[in-house]
Amino acid sequence: MYLAPHANRWYRLAFWLAVLTIAYNLLEGLVSVWFGLADESLTLFGFGLDSFIEMISGIGILAMVLRIWRYPGAPKGRFEKTALQITGTGFYGLVGILSTMALYNLATQHKPETTLAGVIIAAISISLMWALIHYKTQAGVALGSEAILADAKCARVCMYMSGLLLASSLIYAVSGIWFADSLGALGLAYLSFTEGREAFAKANGAECGCHGE
Template sequence: MDLVVEKTSLKKYYKIAFALGVFTIVYNVLEGLLSTHFGYEDESLALFGFGADSFIEVVSGLGIVHMILRIQQKPDSNRDDFERTALRITGSAFFALVLGLASTGIFNLWTGHKPESTFWGVVISLLSILVMGFLIYGKIRVGRQLNSKAILADAECTKVCIYMSIVLLASSGIYELTKFAYADIIGTFGLAYLSFKEGRECFEKARTDKNCSCDHC
């Protein structure tokens, strides 16, 4: 009887983990669409770059959902080819984003370009912090119930998304309040730095079976 209850409980938590993974993908798609739209309309490079990062996270999210299905079937299995490919694609996209943000940021610095507004950067970053906080809490709780190092590591790495949101919030908030000319550019370089770290981590994980290579893991 206890074994049946345990299997039912495990199945329940794997369903929750899968739902959190799917929610992450859907949310990142919506966040990416809104951020790139308002970033383009308001000429905020930091917000546009934040949206581009959200689209990259969709690819990463597909790999995470696949991982959850894999460990549900084989809890002790290692990362498979699908996940490694998703990591390489994600890492390459992050490095391309770094190049785009850095080069455009330097151009904006040279020309003295300033956003029309960063209001939506404040709104979207605040929403992102709340949603990512909820996801981290949910992933940690599920990971502990399943005793899954992979899911717990994913929760830790999700914190990078909060760091990005904080960078966007700081740069957008400062510009909106003070009109400090370089706030958006500084935020852009901050996002580029975090994107570089994420890209490097993706390639490291693709080469190994480590669950997470974040500095804080």
């Protein structure tokens, strides 16, 4: 199908934004899990696991961009649906892990060694997520693509998670309140549940409803 140079330019941007999302989530996941374990910060550790799940979701988004670029109006392919189903399952699994560990930490009054890494990682993540949302929205508007716009809206949940990590890490760093990290992990569990629900909804053909929208 012939596409005007203007449309090709925006689809190319959407493609590279999806690639950047995958690469960044892989790096963010590795760094966050490493420091989460080293600092005994459950919120940062959970944030890292979430990043790996977001990476799988990003692969599904990349497949979506390629599909609507090459075959506008075509239904979701099996690969795209499978990526979304794996993502949804991963998020629900993360809910169980974070909830169980957070309740255990609350019962034992466990606190992290430090949350400085969480503050730095969250600040970087918020900045990048804001940029991704901005440019994905621009691409979606320029192409008139509801799918790309839905992806931009759903990316806001990732920014909410980064904000939650920043808040819990800052609170502990400044005040030393021992349960701040555990509460942050429970907050991540809640947002993970909403993301899991949205992933299964999109796998079944629904557009992203996006928590908070």
